Amino acid sequence: MLFGPAKCIGLAIGLAGVFAGSSALAAETAKPAASASGGERSVEELAKQRGFLYYPSAPPAGRMRFSLGATYDAIDPAVMYGMSIRFPQLALDFQDSLGKGFLFKAHINTMLITNEVLVGLGYNWAGPGPWSFGAAFNAGMFLGKLGGFGFDALTIAAEYRPELTVGYSLGDVALSLRGSLILMGPERARVGDLWAGFDNPNLFTGHSEILYVENTTRSGSVWYFGAGAMTTRAHYAFWVLFPDSPSLYTYPRLVAGYEY
Amino acid sequence: MNTKILALALAIGAPFLLADCESAFEVEIPMFPDGGLLRSGIALKREQLMGFEGFFEVSKGSSLLGETTSVRTSPGTISVLTNKNAGFAVLGAACLPDQRVVVEGYWQYPTRVDAGLVRLYVDSRETAQAFCNGETPTPDVNFSLTGSYGESNDIPTKPLQLRFVKELKPWRRTFYTVAHHGACESTDHCGVSPNSLESIRLAERIGSNAAELDVRVTRDGVPILFHDPTFSASLVRGLFCNGAVNQLSLAEMRASCMMRYGEQIPTLDAALQMMVNETELEGVYLDEKTPEGVLPSARLVAKLNEQLANRPDRGPFTAVIGIPTDEVLDAWRSAKATLLDEGITPPDCLLEYDADKVHAEGCILWGPTWTEGPQPDNVQKLRDQGVGTIFWTINESEFIEGFLTISKPKGIITARASTLFHTYQLIGSVPPPVKGANQ
Numbered sequence: 001m002l003f004g005p006a007k008c009i010g011l012a013i014g015l016a017g018v019f020a021g022s023s024a025l026a027a028e029t030a031k032p033a034a035s036a037s038g039g040e041r042s043v044e045e046l047a048k049q050r051g052f053l054y055y056p057s058a059p060p061a062g063r064m065r066f067s068l069g070a071t072y073d074a075i076d077p078a079v080m081y082g083m084s085i086r087f088p089q090l091a092l093d094f095q096d097s098l099g100k101g102f103l104f105k106a107h108i109n110t111m112l113i114t115n116e117v118l119v120g121l122g123y124n125w126a127g128p129g130p131w132s133f134g135a136a137f138n139a140g141m142f143l144g145k146l147g148g149f150g151f152d153a154l155t156i157a158a159e160y161r162p163e164l165t166v167g168y169s170l171g172d173v174a175l176s177l178r179g180s181l182i183l184m185g186p187e188r189a190r191v192g193d194l195w196a197g198f199d200n201p202n203l204f205t206g207h208s209e210i211l212y213v214e215n216t217t218r219s220g221s222v223w224y225f226g227a228g229a230m231t232t233r234a235h236y237a238f239w240v241l242f243p244d245s246p247s248l249y250t251y252p253r254l255v256a257g258y259e260y
Numbered sequence: 261m262n263t264k265i266l267a268l269a270l271a272i273g274a275p276f277l278l279a280d281c282e283s284a285f286e287v288e289i290p291m292f293p294d295g296g297l298l299r300s301g302i303a304l305k306r307e308q309l310m311g312f313e314g315f316f317e318v319s320k321g322s323s324l325l326g327e328t329t330s331v332r333t334s335p336g337t338i339s340v341l342t343n344k345n346a347g348f349a350v351l352g353a354a355c356l357p358d359q360r361v362v363v364e365g366y367w368q369y370p371t372r373v374d375a376g377l378v379r380l381y382v383d384s385r386e387t388a389q390a391f392c393n394g395e396t397p398t399p400d401v402n403f404s405l406t407g408s409y410g411e412s413n414d415i416p417t418k419p420l421q422l423r424f425v426k427e428l429k430p431w432r433r434t435f436y437t438v439a440h441h442g443a444c445e446s447t448d449h450c451g452v453s454p455n456s457l458e459s460i461r462l463a464e465r466i467g468s469n470a471a472e473l474d475v476r477v478t479r480d481g482v483p484i485l486f487h488d489p490t491f492s493a494s495l496v497r498g499l500f501c502n503g504a505v506n507q508l509s510l511a512e513m514r515a516s517c518m519m520r521y522g523e524q525i526p527t528l529d530a531a532l533q534m535m536v537n538e539t540e541l542e543g544v545y546l547d548e549k550t551p552e553g554v555l556p557s558a559r560l561v562a563k564l565n566e567q568l569a570n571r572p573d574r575g576p577f578t579a580v581i582g583i584p585t586d587e588v589l590d591a592w593r594s595a596k597a598t599l600l601d602e603g604i605t606p607p608d609c610l611l612e613y614d615a616d617k618v619h620a621e622g623c624i625l626w627g628p629t630w631t632e633g634p635q636p637d638n639v640q641k642l643r644d645q646g647v648g649t650i651f652w653t654i655n656e657s658e659f660i661e662g663f664l665t666i667s668k669p670k671g672i673i674t675a676r677a678s679t680l681f682h683t684y685q686l687i688g689s690v691p692p693p694v695k696g697a698n699q
Contacts, residue, residue, distance in 0.1 A: 199656050
């Protein structure tokens with residue numbers, strides 16, 4: 001039982017690995033035709049030009065990446081008690097290389113009533129062979145607001161998100177396993193005119209482990225998908241219920257998007 | 261390469277695929293291994309337990325209960341209630357052969373995995389003697405309980421002492437600590453499932469004097485207690501316990517479904533009978549999840565009211581039909597007309613969503629969601645119209661304090677009954693009377 005979340009994380013990573021393997025297989029199968037027509041760019045080539053959002057890369061200073069993606073959390077029904085709808089979330093990312101492996105990063109995750117806005121600084125290092133490594137620290141706000149459907153409520157919290165990434169190149173497909181800590185606080189909420197804090201405040205709100213698969217294209221853009229596990233407290237997963245349970249819940253997260 | 265990747269993925273994933281993905285774990289409710297000292301004593305009578313009620317200072321053991329605690333009683337139970345981690349202790353009391361009075365049981369923080377045993381004694385020899393003689397001494401500032409508490413099933417060794425400070429503020433028939441679908445949230449570790457009979461019994465022991473219960477109907481029209489429209493793994497067990505609640509007959513449901521902790525899904529009838537016959541709960545708020553449940557629920561409540569009219573021994577008990585939507589309101593109007601046609605007095609109602617409709621519909625209570633704020637003006641306006649207010653569902657202690665002080669409602673639905681009860685005793689004020697009402 002103690003290893004429950006770890007099991008879920010392993011399961012998610014394992015499944016994502018299978019997807020990645022299938023993707024790589026498909027990429028390899030398609031390689032001769034692609035090469036003949038100019039083909040997708042290699043991960044190594046793109047890493048030195050515009051870089052990737054997830055695969056740790058060190059493009060020259062001033063090179064930028066934008067990304068538009070979607071995220072879906074398959075929330076544990078115990079957290080979702082009484083609710084049957086989970087909205088997909090939109091994810092917007094921006095990355096600007098500062099040179100020498102340093103990057104400025106910005107991230108917005110929104111499902112309209114809840115929003116995460118983070119900016120951060122990262123450092124990436126190309127390791128031996130196909131391996132690469134990255135570390136980043138992001139900070140920003142977690143903001144939720146709902147003024148209808150029986151709510152006149154707002155919640156706001158400072159959020160901090162340190163993360164580590166390990167990347168592996170498969171030629172024209174990049175695999176990246178990113179683990180991040182989710183730290184939040186102080187956290188306040190308003191209902192009507194009444195502001196108050198939550199019980200069981202705890203800076204440690206959770207962690208995530210996601211395996212990303214980034215696929216290069218001829219134009220230098222990248223499409224990606226990924227899967228992994230989120231392990232968070234309920235108020236992060238679904239703030240409108242304001243549950244005071246300090247328990248951590250593990251649920252799968254699926255992501256997909258396009259990097260320009 | 262691809263073979264290697266697939267092998268790696270399977271190597272990582274396979275061990276985890278072999279095991280379940282359950283992250284929750286259960287807490288064992290602690291018990292004295294030999295039944296404790298209560299087994300060797302003579303249990304104090306219900307009226308004697310009243311001699312333990314009061315507001316106490318925690319002179320030893322504040323790390324468990326905080327600086328103060330409220331002690332209230334129910335049949336067979338002394339409840340020690342605190343706002344620290346929504347903690348409570350559920351205790352029994354008995355006179356021992358050596359004329360000491362022991363008070364023992366377990367404590368728990370329901371939102372965490374912390375629980376343990378408690379064993380206390382009435383300090384004064386004279387007071388203990390009086391209890392053993394069948395008397396009910398009136399507690400005063402010299403009254404204290406001294407003993408110890410422990411972790412999980414360990415024999416208690418950490419010092420715990422409660423000193424009587426003052427009487428409790430009036431709460432019976434005055435302020436309603438309403439248990440949210442029974443004692444605890446589905447994410448808690450209370451050892452009982454929401455909306456089960458066991459949960460309703462526990463609700464009283466941890467500080468509630470009323471309960472909010474969710475009503476749905478089976479395919480054959482029997483009102484049962486269940487929250488969600490469908491059976492899901494977070495609420496029930498059973499390989500064949502799937503699909504919509506209203507697609508199974510009561511017999512099919514009984515054959516296929518158990519609640520999370522193994523209880524039977526109760527019928528509303530069984531729950532109402534249990535509440536009036538086995539508890540001192542003072543009310544129930546039936547949250548009608550579907551229009552189809554309104555008429556059968558109203559019939560059961562009307563039958564219960566007739567029964568209670570012939571039960572002067574039973575304290576007051578008010579059951580209200582909760583109306584959360586316009587569809588249920590239409591069903592309520594129709595049910596009321598049907599009952600009146602049959603010469604049956606309809607039960608009382610509670611309207612959840614529109615303050616302006618409550619009085620017009622003849623309901624005695626308004627039940628707004630807390631997520632719109634304390635709304636003191638609406639609460640006062642309805643009070644002047646003879647309507648009380650019960651907010652749902654506030655679990656966070658700072659918000660409980662805010663609502664108690666800003667709106668002074670008639671009651672609050674909560675899954676943290678101990679926190680609400682003790683906070684009411686600590687900083688709350690007796691709700692202003694509702695004009696002309698006898699709720």
